[in-house]
Amino acid sequence: MRVEDLAKNVGGRVVGHAETQIKGIADLDHAGEGEIAYVDNEKFFPAALASKASCLIVSQSEKFPDRTLIEVANPKLAFALIGAALHRVKREPSIHPTAVVASTANVASSAYIGPQVTIGEHVTVGENCVLHPGVVLYDGVTIGNRVILHAGVCIGADGFGYVRHELGYQKFPQIGTVVIEDDVEMGAYTCVDRAALGRTRIGRGTKLDNMVHVGHNCDIGERVVIAAQTGISGSVVIEDDCVIGGQVGFGDHTRVQKGAIIGSKAGILPGKIVRPGVWWGIPVQPLDQYKRMNAHLNKLAEMRDEIKQLRQEVAELKSIKSALPKTSQ
Amino acid sequence: MRVEDLAKNVGGRVVGHAETQIKGIADLDHAGEGEIAYVDNEKFFPAALASKASCLIVSQSEKFPDRTLIEVANPKLAFALIGAALHRVKREPSIHPTAVVASTANVASSAYIGPQVTIGEHVTVGENCVLHPGVVLYDGVTIGNRVILHAGVCIGADGFGYVRHELGYQKFPQIGTVVIEDDVEMGAYTCVDRAALGRTRIGRGTKLDNMVHVGHNCDIGERVVIAAQTGISGSVVIEDDCVIGGQVGFGDHTRVQKGAIIGSKAGILPGKIVRPGVWWGIPVQPLDQYKRMNAHLNKLAEMRDEIKQLRQEVAELKSIKSALPKTSQ
Amino acid sequence: MRVEDLAKNVGGRVVGHAETQIKGIADLDHAGEGEIAYVDNEKFFPAALASKASCLIVSQSEKFPDRTLIEVANPKLAFALIGAALHRVKREPSIHPTAVVASTANVASSAYIGPQVTIGEHVTVGENCVLHPGVVLYDGVTIGNRVILHAGVCIGADGFGYVRHELGYQKFPQIGTVVIEDDVEMGAYTCVDRAALGRTRIGRGTKLDNMVHVGHNCDIGERVVIAAQTGISGSVVIEDDCVIGGQVGFGDHTRVQKGAIIGSKAGILPGKIVRPGVWWGIPVQPLDQYKRMNAHLNKLAEMRDEIKQLRQEVAELKSIKSALPKTSQ
Numbered sequence: 001m002r003v004e005d006l007a008k009n010v011g012g013r014v015v016g017h018a019e020t021q022i023k024g025i026a027d028l029d030h031a032g033e034g035e036i037a038y039v040d041n042e043k044f045f046p047a048a049l050a051s052k053a054s055c056l057i058v059s060q061s062e063k064f065p066d067r068t069l070i071e072v073a074n075p076k077l078a079f080a081l082i083g084a085a086l087h088r089v090k091r092e093p094s095i096h097p098t099a100v101v102a103s104t105a106n107v108a109s110s111a112y113i114g115p116q117v118t119i120g121e122h123v124t125v126g127e128n129c130v131l132h133p134g135v136v137l138y139d140g141v142t143i144g145n146r147v148i149l150h151a152g153v154c155i156g157a158d159g160f161g162y163v164r165h166e167l168g169y170q171k172f173p174q175i176g177t178v179v180i181e182d183d184v185e186m187g188a189y190t191c192v193d194r195a196a197l198g199r200t201r202i203g204r205g206t207k208l209d210n211m212v213h214v215g216h217n218c219d220i221g222e223r224v225v226i227a228a229q230t231g232i233s234g235s236v237v238i239e240d241d242c243v244i245g246g247q248v249g250f251g252d253h254t255r256v257q258k259g260a261i262i263g264s265k266a267g268i269l270p271g272k273i274v275r276p277g278v279w280w281g282i283p284v285q286p287l288d289q290y291k292r293m294n295a296h297l298n299k300l301a302e303m304r305d306e307i308k309q310l311r312q313e314v315a316e317l318k319s320i321k322s323a324l325p326k327t328s329q
Numbered sequence: 330m331r332v333e334d335l336a337k338n339v340g341g342r343v344v345g346h347a348e349t350q351i352k353g354i355a356d357l358d359h360a361g362e363g364e365i366a367y368v369d370n371e372k373f374f375p376a377a378l379a380s381k382a383s384c385l386i387v388s389q390s391e392k393f394p395d396r397t398l399i400e401v402a403n404p405k406l407a408f409a410l411i412g413a414a415l416h417r418v419k420r421e422p423s424i425h426p427t428a429v430v431a432s433t434a435n436v437a438s439s440a441y442i443g444p445q446v447t448i449g450e451h452v453t454v455g456e457n458c459v460l461h462p463g464v465v466l467y468d469g470v471t472i473g474n475r476v477i478l479h480a481g482v483c484i485g486a487d488g489f490g491y492v493r494h495e496l497g498y499q500k501f502p503q504i505g506t507v508v509i510e511d512d513v514e515m516g517a518y519t520c521v522d523r524a525a526l527g528r529t530r531i532g533r534g535t536k537l538d539n540m541v542h543v544g545h546n547c548d549i550g551e552r553v554v555i556a557a558q559t560g561i562s563g564s565v566v567i568e569d570d571c572v573i574g575g576q577v578g579f580g581d582h583t584r585v586q587k588g589a590i591i592g593s594k595a596g597i598l599p600g601k602i603v604r605p606g607v608w609w610g611i612p613v614q615p616l617d618q619y620k621r622m623n624a625h626l627n628k629l630a631e632m633r634d635e636i637k638q639l640r641q642e643v644a645e646l647k648s649i650k651s652a653l654p655k656t657s658q
Numbered sequence: 659m660r661v662e663d664l665a666k667n668v669g670g671r672v673v674g675h676a677e678t679q680i681k682g683i684a685d686l687d688h689a690g691e692g693e694i695a696y697v698d699n700e701k702f703f704p705a706a707l708a709s710k711a712s713c714l715i716v717s718q719s720e721k722f723p724d725r726t727l728i729e730v731a732n733p734k735l736a737f738a739l740i741g742a743a744l745h746r747v748k749r750e751p752s753i754h755p756t757a758v759v760a761s762t763a764n765v766a767s768s769a770y771i772g773p774q775v776t777i778g779e780h781v782t783v784g785e786n787c788v789l790h791p792g793v794v795l796y797d798g799v800t801i802g803n804r805v806i807l808h809a810g811v812c813i814g815a816d817g818f819g820y821v822r823h824e825l826g827y828q829k830f831p832q833i834g835t836v837v838i839e840d841d842v843e844m845g846a847y848t849c850v851d852r853a854a855l856g857r858t859r860i861g862r863g864t865k866l867d868n869m870v871h872v873g874h875n876c877d878i879g880e881r882v883v884i885a886a887q888t889g890i891s892g893s894v895v896i897e898d899d900c901v902i903g904g905q906v907g908f909g910d911h912t913r914v915q916k917g918a919i920i921g922s923k924a925g926i927l928p929g930k931i932v933r934p935g936v937w938w939g940i941p942v943q944p945l946d947q948y949k950r951m952n953a954h955l956n957k958l959a960e961m962r963d964e965i966k967q968l969r970q971e972v973a974e975l976k977s978i979k980s981a982l983p984k985t986s987q
Contacts, residue, residue, distance in 0.1 A: 083831030100444040115758040118462035133776035136480040151794040160538040168534040173412030205826040296629035300954035429773040447791035465809040489867040497863040502741030625958035
């Protein structure tokens, strides 16, 4: 594709040779003839100036004289869009012969169903979905359009619920379902359990990394991002546009309000309401407060020294008291 | 089924119309004609009074006049039992044609073996087991009766053991086995490694959530409950009736004594003995102590202020000392 | 095999009956006729003396009179090597008929490819590799020689990268690859994501436990050991010979220098450089410092008591000041 065409696709302005042919994307250091790279941080200006890329995507064209450029407000976004256009992964709509698809399942003809996938009874899979090898969809779950499920994603296994009695545990019924909305992507081996009663939901445009656990009856909103290995207990609500780090743990019945950001490895106690803002730590607290506490913790040795010294000084002062003439006491 | 029959099954007392037909379970808010719900907490009495359920399972029938009720001591347990009776998942005993079962494996004819399952040489699978898609049983492991293994559960992979030498790592032999006793249930992608020598054991009636890791040579007792993403290093012993939260980490050779409860995200140092009681934190400590420490931590700012003020006051007092007449010193 | 032959293989010295036939390894307590065990710790000398093993591997032969022994400097290493020789797992080179191997993949004829494995386009698998059931190799990844991948290992799924825009998230291109070098072993369900651009690398002789997550563009060196459920964000560098515990979390762009040791459950902030030494905690700090901080934390109650007492004593002393005769002030 020509630079001019790429620029048009991302609403960018061409500087230099609009006719230059671009066949791929690369990073600044490795880009060569026919490749396009991006720079969105002054730190990388020297690498950009030295780059052999045939075209650069930049936000400040004046910094790169004599280069062919696409100028846009958000170079990284433009690069991602251009990359998607140039490296379109062609997955012919198909169901791999080793996939097991129940006769009652309703799989869109535009979907790609990879090897060793299992799709249970009464499942729905929407338009243009990509199910990588080994994905397991239990009976009755619903997958929207343009959903990408990486290897081994498991949707609809039983939630973890038991009732204790004298002899052991009775399984609580897990007869609800799961709804995955449009444009969701999930990393390898991420698991979303079915609801006990009702449904577990992953909202439109939400992205989950590898090995995330979503318990029964959770309601995860739209455009939520959750990094790898985070675990979400039952009946948790995460509202739209939240950003959750990796290895975070949510107690059951937590509610995270719209747009909140939770740092990696945080722990949220059951029933907690997490308000908008940035949160950190175990148990989770506002980032400012977490930082102050850490600053205090780093002063503990000093505090103990000071207390020790005060004790000595006070002991000395007390010895004066006993030495004072009677009249002055 | 009639309310009368359901009540009989759970040892409950019918109040109201014993002949009412019930065809399914539901929660209070969604239950309708022909459905049964339960209430075991005063908090939900208003929802119960407003519920359209044809029958309620309750512990205090006098609170719900003019309703058809089943009165029992433990409504949630009764609901779980009734749910199991009404929503019996029929899995015809079968081995899916895509499953790979070694000719030397001994699989009970009453077991259900799902798609893409792999069962190795000399494996035993007991009566009425359910192996969901993609389960992997390595050679020589033993699965008891009525065991439910969700998608991708992996039993008997090599334990993680190496001996360092000058050039790198020599694998330590992993030639032991795994025994899973009766009535165990494991969530998706939970892994139980084979013993180096000897066996790894999961005791009768124990329930593991998704993505739990059990290392080589562990001995997990009966009726133990372990939530998602908990990791258990080699040679750990967890005695009967323990309850373990999610994302807990156990150092090797830990022993958790009968009935202990360990909160989510706790960390247990290698070799530690965890006595009965409730434990929390990293490293793990008794919950009371953990709470006291957290209370202290929240006072750190105040403590630093107090030390600062004491320093000023002591400095002032010292200035008196130097001003005192010689005789009084 | 005869004791003499086994000793020769590990450079050991025979004491006693060199002709004794050994057919298997076992631990001290369970070893019997025809079995060999090892002892490398004085703690186990009584068990060794009582052991029914036909031969013991020891470092101090004088402690075990009247026994057939192999004396070596490192008994555990010798035991591991002898175990590997005696319990050689024969896996005939083969591709299981249920495996799906792309026609463009290049799989060495000496490799073992288990049931339900998926190997994508243009993948290379080296000599004597063992791929257990359900392994997934995405397109274009490279696996070295003698690599062991346990059940469900996933190599080359897309990295987790998105660019936020007004309407949601645009996927950042994930068109790089993964290189797994020789003699690597990975536990069940461990995931190594492909690079966005460039490559993700796992160095020669490195061992990963179950359910480890390695993000896009990471560079893990040679002879690195990483325990279960550790998560490594994008672009992390771990240099040669590091040892990483379980459930550790790495922020992106971290660098861990050669030989560093990081304790289980540690958390490393993005961009941090971890120098050689032993590290612990969240956020990670040198072990000494971590221990000192924990010692301080255990003194918090005492510190608060001391401050309280000091406050009383200072108040008392201040009352003297006001009682002093004018002249002495």
